[in-house]
Amino acid sequence: MTGIKRAPAGLRWALRYPVRPWIGPTLVALFAAFLRFFRLKTPGSLVFDETYYVKQAYSLLTLGYEGRWADESDSNFAAGDFSGLSSDADYVVHPPVGKWLIAAGMRLFGADNPLGWRFMAALLGSVTVFLLARAATHIFASSIYGSAAGLLLAVDGLHLVHSRTSLLDIFLTFFVVAAFATLVRDHVSRRGDPSPSWFRPWLIATGALLGLASGVKWSGIYFAAAFGLVAVIWECSRRARFGERRWLVNGLIRDGVLAFVQMIPVALTTYVLSWSAWFANSGSYLRQWAAEFPAHGPGWLAPPLRSLWEYHTRMWDFHNSLSSPHDYQADPWGWVLQLRPTSFFYDGDGNCGADACSQAITSVGNPILWWGGGLALLICFAMWLWWNDGRAGLILAAVGAGWLPWFFYSERTIFTFYAVVFAPFLALAVVYVVHLVGHKNRDLSLRLLAVVCALALVCAVFFYPVWTAEVIPYEHWRWRMWLPSWI
Numbered sequence: 001m002t003g004i005k006r007a008p009a010g011l012r013w014a015l016r017y018p019v020r021p022w023i024g025p026t027l028v029a030l031f032a033a034f035l036r037f038f039r040l041k042t043p044g045s046l047v048f049d050e051t052y053y054v055k056q057a058y059s060l061l062t063l064g065y066e067g068r069w070a071d072e073s074d075s076n077f078a079a080g081d082f083s084g085l086s087s088d089a090d091y092v093v094h095p096p097v098g099k100w101l102i103a104a105g106m107r108l109f110g111a112d113n114p115l116g117w118r119f120m121a122a123l124l125g126s127v128t129v130f131l132l133a134r135a136a137t138h139i140f141a142s143s144i145y146g147s148a149a150g151l152l153l154a155v156d157g158l159h160l161v162h163s164r165t166s167l168l169d170i171f172l173t174f175f176v177v178a179a180f181a182t183l184v185r186d187h188v189s190r191r192g193d194p195s196p197s198w199f200r201p202w203l204i205a206t207g208a209l210l211g212l213a214s215g216v217k218w219s220g221i222y223f224a225a226a227f228g229l230v231a232v233i234w235e236c237s238r239r240a241r242f243g244e245r246r247w248l249v250n251g252l253i254r255d256g257v258l259a260f261v262q263m264i265p266v267a268l269t270t271y272v273l274s275w276s277a278w279f280a281n282s283g284s285y286l287r288q289w290a291a292e293f294p295a296h297g298p299g300w301l302a303p304p305l306r307s308l309w310e311y312h313t314r315m316w317d318f319h320n321s322l323s324s325p326h327d328y329q330a331d332p333w334g335w336v337l338q339l340r341p342t343s344f345f346y347d348g349d350g351n352c353g354a355d356a357c358s359q360a361i362t363s364v365g366n367p368i369l370w371w372g373g374g375l376a377l378l379i380c381f382a383m384w385l386w387w388n389d390g391r392a393g394l395i396l397a398a399v400g401a402g403w404l405p406w407f408f409y410s411e412r413t414i415f416t417f418y419a420v421v422f423a424p425f426l427a428l429a430v431v432y433v434v435h436l437v438g439h440k441n442r443d444l445s446l447r448l449l450a451v452v453c454a455l456a457l458v459c460a461v462f463f464y465p466v467w468t469a470e471v472i473p474y475e476h477w478r479w480r481m482w483l484p485s486w487i
Contacts, residue, residue, distance in 0.1 A: 024147030025133030032154035033126035036163040041114040046074045048344040054117045057102035065284040080112030089285035097215035098168035124174040125163025132424045135181040152427035155460035158365040175213035182206045207263035211270025226401035232256040286311045332406040335419040336374045342417045358477035360466045368456040373426035376433045398425040
């Protein structure tokens with residue numbers, strides 16, 4: 001006891017309340033960063049859809065827009081030969097924000113370096129863990145439970161694989177979780193304030209982040225709708241708690257309108273601004289469409305915006321008609337159970353002495369998180385339905401925004417790896433269920449939380465080789481393919 005009382009003044013200061021809630025999330029994020037940056041250059045070739053986004057990112061760096069690449073350019077690109085790029089504009093079907101982020105890593109470490117391709121994915125994947133842990137700390141009023149949510153995401157295979165490869169979904173996930181964190185922070189800052197507010201910086205930040213999320217992939221729009229609805233419900237609930245007789249009307253009309261104005265127009269403006277490079281380069285795809293067809297498109301829009309409108313119309317048609325069969329396409333019903341994970345990379349040509357070897361990147365989620373998360377979602381639904389628990393409703397809204405819309409597109413080619421965007425909220429669901437135990441017995445809840453985290457870590461150690469392209473005997477790879485549908 002004497003040693004504790006005489007601890008250095010700096011340590012005693014760090015353990016006080018203003019700093020203590022940051023320690024756990026920071027440590028968990030550093031652990032996540034180690035898992036994501038260790039051997040990040042492996043494999044040294046373009047993996048899965050990196051063939052599109054990495055080369056498009058390089059094109060943005062050199063041309064300012066996405067140019068067309070010659071067929072079979074991947075191996076040359078990995079070797080530092082970029083001669084396959086032409087100045088002809090290419091038709092791409094996703095907005096530019098994610099590709100600009102990939103380009104930032106290339107600017108730092110070189111386009112001929114796999115670290116350059118994947119640096120921003122690993123960095124923002126690690127930051128996502130931190131943001132989730134901080135948001136969960138507010139939700140559960142405990143840095144222990146908040147850090148546990150971050151840890152579950154840190155050791156999830158689906159999120160880890162995305163953090164180590166330059167696909168767009170990891171950037172979408174980052175902006176969605178950042179928007180979630182600012183939305184929660186806005187709610188926390190207004191708990192004791194019954195009056196409407198014309199200026200809510202955290203809500204404005206939420207709008208801007210959702211605009212950037214949509215600037216990575218259009219599925220960010222679903223989160224804008226869900227989070228906007230959550231913000232209005234919170235305002236109505238806040239007025240009801242203060243005993244207002246007209247809480248519903250005032251919450252919808254006064255607070256709801258103010259929340260909408262500070263969130264949705266900001267998101268839309270941010271999204272349009274994310275296309276600035278497309279506007280600035282006359283060689284961009286369809287940039288001159290309005291000048292070539294002056295009688296077409298919405299006449300009330302300026303020519304550059306009419307060209308962008310036409311581009312978006314074609315993107316919309318593509319996304320709604322994509323039906324090319326793929327070996328790893330998966331119905332959304334099986335996403336939470338990880339019934340058909342996506343293989344990002346596989347090489348079985350090596351040998352380990354007398355045995356054949358495998359080198360794989362399989363984006364299968366941590367079974368503790370995903371299988372346990374499926375059960376946790378059912379409990380969340382029950383708690384929201386019968387006990388009107390706002391935390392359960394918040395988690396369900398976030399998971400629903402990332403999952404439910406895909407059921408309307410189940411006839412088109414879609415993949416389980418899209419589920420990475422709601423993996424953070426599945427971690428929240430698991431921690432929420434464990435936290436419920438704490439209402440009756442906090443010690444039991446903490447022991448259960450430790451067991452869940454320990455099991456997730458054990459699973460992560462076991463699956464890590466097939467998440468990170470380690471060379472292992474073929475038999476060891478088969479040990480990790482628990483279901484036939486994982487192969």
